[in-house]
Amino acid sequence: MRILITGAHGLLGQKLALIYGQETEHEILLTDLAPQTFFRNPRFDYHQLDITRLGDVKSLLSQYQPDLIINTAAVTDVDGCEEDRLNAWRLNVDGVKNLLIPARRIPGCRLVQLSSDYVFDGTKPPYDEQSRPHPVSYYGKSKLAAENALLASAVDGLIVRTQVLYGTGFEVRMNFVAWVLSQLERGQPFRVVTDQKGNPTMADDLAFAILKLVERNCRGVYHVSGPESIDRFSFARKIAVIFEFDPALIGPTTSREIGQFANRPPDSTFITLKVESECDYHLSDVEQGLVRLRQQYKEGSAHTDLLKDSRFQ
Template identity: 45%
Template sequence: PDYIVNASAYTNVDKSETERELAWKVNVKGVEYLAEVARILDARIIHISTDYVFDGKDGPYAEDEKPNPLGYYARTKLASENALRISGVLHTILRTNVLYGADSNGKTGFVRWLINALKDGKDVRIVTDQVNNPTFVDDLVQAINKVIEYNKTGVYNIGGKEFLTRFQFSEIIADYFGLNKNLIKPITTEELNQAARRPLKSGLITLKAETELGYKPHSIEETLAIIKKELSL
């Protein structure tokens, strides 16, 4: 192959705090093995990373800003980026955040989960203090294709058009599908008492990808129309 796309990762942010050996093995050692394979095959690697490499104190972030990971998962993702940098293999790192889309591989994604809960009349607790620009999975695929088309290396941020809190994102979904958004209850990240710290004021500036790759993210409303069609809602 000419390219190896690494979308594999141990992504359980909280369990990574206790299952450190597994998280390191998948997220760092796995990338080192792929780099060795890429060297043998003379292939390039496109590696999917995360906004979690930043601490979320002063986002949104550009590609060249200094990382400061908060938790162990975040540290493994930064380590995976560094493993590629020292490998000598040609590579592209795509940092993304809050991926969402239609369900795949039998898993229920965030949008479908929220729709199902609200349809069932269940209260859902959504954080009000985490800011991102959620990334539609088809836009990430678009970015991967653009990297290959333009033969680009380096780091690119891939995210959505709109910066908003997870709570606001949920309200938009509820409104679009005509569901009761009063069932969406505000909560702070601190109140969730999770094992791993989360970056709060985050999000990724995508100007570099838009300029160099011709990356064009969908609006949230456009993505929900696509999801509605794909899920036959």
């Protein structure tokens, strides 16, 4: 099988590359915006790609003829999407459509599209795959539009909704756990919201779940997240305890008090029975995931020898 992964330098993209490199013998093409990659393993080919450029996407897909595309490329800064809606739509929606145009001409080509809990308004949790989306932010609207584009296309599609993604990777965008740890390391008091709740998801688990879904030829929409729902304040305090910091440094606040630019769903708790039953796979709960993450930090094992670069030593 030929697999093309977009956004390969992001947190999930790195985890997918590692999982597919370790668990399969598939041919793997990684793509991202950078002209060069830090992946230094002969298992991987790399190609610079901006999915908002239709001509480039057509050219690469025509040449490579992938059997599977996993699209992790996206603008995920929720406030940034609200402030720059044109850029958010170009990447999150038009980029997906650009992948679909040549993909439909490749026999048997499948597309895995990553989506978000932000397609829901968070007022009627918990949410399963049949729940009616109602996004309250432009980011959520763009992710829902991308879902609809895939579902309306002739391409065989799998939509994976996830949330509160965390993990460690090379030069990846700050995630919630990394932000909390950076604040704790400063040793100064800080505040975290109590009125946003969801399912923290370890990126390693999500990557493996995607592999399992693909292996089973799953189609349609799946909610893939950790099984435990928790508010951000309580999650931050668990992070402090697991990593042996003082949880008293973390104080409570609300979304209104900190003045977040974009609206967020107050409670986007997922029901994940579908992926658990069909794939016989359960993602880590909060404590399990954080303990694993701490061990990765200790051992320096967040990257394996599939990333051959002195910067990881």
